[in-house]
Amino acid sequence: MKDGGYLKLKGRAFSEKMVEVLNYGAINLAMAIGYRTGLYDVLDTFDTPQPITAIARESGLNPRYLQEWMGVMVTAGIIEISHSADGEHRFFLPKEHADYITRRAGNSNLGVYTQEIPLLTLCAMEEVFQGFHTGQGIDYHHYPKFQSFMSELADAKHRKILVDQFLPSVDEGKLVERLKRGIHVCDVGCAEGVAVLLMAQAFPNSRFLALDLSPEAIRMAREGAHRRQVTNVEFLILDAATLETHERFSQRFDYVTAFDSIHDQTRPMETLRGIHHILADGGLFSMVDIAAQTDMAENLDHPMAPFLYTVSLMHCMPVGLVDGGAGLGMMWGRQKALEMLKKAGFKDLEVVEMPFDAFNWHFLCRK
Secondary structure, eight states: OOHHHHHHHHHHHHHHHHHHHHHHHHHHHHHHHHHHTTHHHHHTTOSSOBOHHHHHHHHTOOHHHHHHHHHHHHHTTSSEEEEOTTSOEEEEOOHHHHHHHSGGGGGGOOGGGGGHHHHHHHHHHHHHHHHHHHOOOOOGGGOHHHHHHHHHHHHHHHHHHIIIIIHHHGGGGHHHHHHHHOOEEEEESOTTSHHHHHHHHHOTTSEEEEEESOHHHHHHHHHHHHHHTOOSEEEEEOOGGGGGGOGGGTTOEEEEEEESOGGGOSSHHHHHHHHHHHEEEEEEEEEEEEOOOSSGGGGTTOTTHHHHHHHIIIIIHHHHTGGGOOOOOTTOHHHHHHHHHHHTTOOEEEEEEETTEEEEEEEEEEO
């Protein structure tokens, strides 16, 4: 085949890929609406195909909007279409599809993630566009709806696995025994306190300190603690990058956690050094962060790399660039993470793959 023929075939293949890109982008948006409205959960209750009128009645949603939304779902192969004897359209969500896109799906729920890109577009599209020209970061106050979504996501995720699966896996179960007896724990980048409140409730003999830079997040975390009557946790507005300057925290904590928060820090190296500073000798640091390689070329086979790089572009990197920050981004990767942890003073390091969390690795460090 001459070069011209090869290039024509290559161009045609890329044209087909572009059609897929446009279709899947549109499907993601429509699925986000379906998930947020609870439509998938409603459809999951039906054992037989149903007309629009029945779906509208059960969901409380407008039938005309439902009809148009079904056009996306049916042509995307997510919902099946059939006809009744009188020719009326009927719609059915197969159970094997519902297993991945409904709230009952638990850790297998991929439907919840369809909300991320539409939300980030709403929150920060113009700011990211400007950032390409200015190089400036984007402050957290641009992301209120996204932060609320992430808290809901963290709540669902942590509530299912944190106490029952993750903590028992740390240090061969020895950590849980220490937590039961009573130790000092610090959660860095606590956001609205989802994880730390679950830990504090599960281990009332231990004392917890949770840190975040956002006053609004800390306000909501304190309200959550008050509402749940959790008294063994303290929430503090503090830049984790300054921890090394606080002598009152020096070697105070037996266990420190950071759940998907280090890559968002504007000064992550200082934050990691601060965590080393506040850990007691023999103390453990659990850094849970994205499962990826540092070299972009090594992520070509990552099944969700485009999605994760996009979330990073729209949120993680720009919030990390604020005030001239490092802007690590979500995809900073295993090699960079290990390099920085070692520079921070951690020498006893282990990277643990977690069967209950395919998105993240557990970087377990001992001081």
